[in-house]
Amino acid sequence: MSKISQYIKFSNEVKNALQNNLPIVALESTIISHGMPYPNNYQTAIRLEKIVRDNKAVPATIAIINGYIHIGLEEHEIEYLSKPENKSEIKKVSRKDLPAILGLKFSGATTVAATMMIANLVGIRVFATGGIGGVHREAQITMDISADLLELSNTNVTVVCSGVKSILDIGLTLEYLETHGVPIYGYQTEKFPAFYLRDSGFKVDYVIENALDFKKIIEAKTALKLKGGQIVANPVPFEFEINPEKINNAINIALNESKMANITGKQVTPFLLSKISNITSGDSLLTNIELVCNNAYVASLLAVELKKN
Ligand code: PSU
Numbered sequence: 596m597s598k599i600s601q602y603i604k605f606s607n608e609v610k611n612a613l614q615n616n617l618p619i620v621a622l623e624s625t626i627i628s629h630g631m632p633y634p635n636n637y638q639t640a641i642r643l644e645k646i647v648r649d650n651k652a653v654p655a656t657i658a659i660i661n662g663y664i665h666i667g668l669e670e671h672e673i674e675y676l677s678k679p680e681n682k683s684e685i686k687k688v689s690r691k692d693l694p695a696i697l698g699l700k701f702s703g704a705t706t707v708a709a710t711m712m713i714a715n716l717v718g719i720r721v722f723a724t725g726g727i728g729g730v731h732r733e734a735q736i737t738m739d740i741s742a743d744l745l746e747l748s749n750t751n752v753t754v755v756c757s758g759v760k761s762i763l764d765i766g767l768t769l770e771y772l773e774t775h776g777v778p779i780y781g782y783q784t785e786k787f788p789a790f791y792l793r794d795s796g797f798k799v800d801y802v803i804e805n806a807l808d809f810k811k812i813i814e815a816k817t818a819l820k821l822k823g824g825q826i827v828a829n830p831v832p833f834e835f836e837i838n839p840e841k842i843n844n845a846i847n848i849a850l851n852e853s854k855m856a857n858i859t860g861k862q863v864t865p866f867l868l869s870k871i872s873n874i875t876s877g878d879s880l881l882t883n884i885e886l887v888c889n890n891a892y893v894a895s896l897l898a899v900e901l902k903k904n
Pocket residue numbers: 623625626629630689705706707708725726727728729740741742743760790860861862863864868
């Protein structure tokens with residue numbers, strides 16, 4: 596009989612943290628391999644781990660290398676995932692891809708959905724990323740709805756993110772999450788953020804002022820035996836917010852180009868991200884990096900609070 600343990604390799608740091616019940620923050624790898632250019636992706640992945648450690652938690656960056664789920668990466672593994680020459684062999688791995696990637700011994704970068712699944716398998720409860728996938732614009736026609744949303748409804752992990760990009764239909768994404776019982780907590784804000792912007796025009800469900808508020812909610816959720824995850828929406832710091840006109844213009848151009856080029860399926864999100872970064876000559880990348888770092892910081896505060904008696 597095959598067991599999950601035969602597919603998992605822990606870093607020493609993560610193994611030790613699990614054994615000693617220390618706070619851990621999961622980090623995904625699709626933003627490294629498919630979300631940012633080299634060398635910013637490498638530098639950001641290293642910086643994220645440092646932020647988590649500086650805030651008294653243990654980082655667990657998750658990826659699949661040669662058929663093994665790695666939970667906690669060495670620097671050379673982060674480098675492997677970052678390098679442009681490896682991009683074609685590093686698949687973008689969501690829930691549906693996991694059996695084939697492990698069974699056939701491929702390598703892959705995990706999306707929010709796959710990272711949540713893996714974190715949950717080993718009992719990691721807090722996860723930081725940039726933005727989650729969502730309901731794409733015109734999903735009424737394309738049916739393009741990210742598996743991240745269903746994962747949030749089923750898997751008991753908290754995702755700290757800066758909302759979703761307006762490459763998506765934000766209103767429909769929020770409706771979908773509501774239908775599937777996924778609550779959204781604004782970290783010191785009542786506005787649901789739109790990734791590059793602090794305010795999407797939509798509201799979060801509840802505001803949490805600090806990690807203790809969050810812990811009280813999780814205690815109640817646990818008592819209720821509710822399944823599924825939750826979103827902590829953390830806006831990009833003021834000083835790194837991008838000019839709304841500039842970003843909306845870039846998004847519209849990128850959306851048009853993706854339509855013209857007939858981009859579909861899992862290529863859509865990476866295509867749009869790299870176009871937007873090119874159009875804004877890297878401005879969007881800077882914002883992207885800073886918001887992920889801030890999410891790693893807040894996720895660390897939450898993970899630490901959850902482990903306090
Ligand atoms: N949104 C972003 N940046 C990203 C992603 C989403 O702003 O890098 C990545 C995440 O890994 C997310 C995935 O889980 O894209 C969603 O892809 P899809 O839309 O194909 O489900």
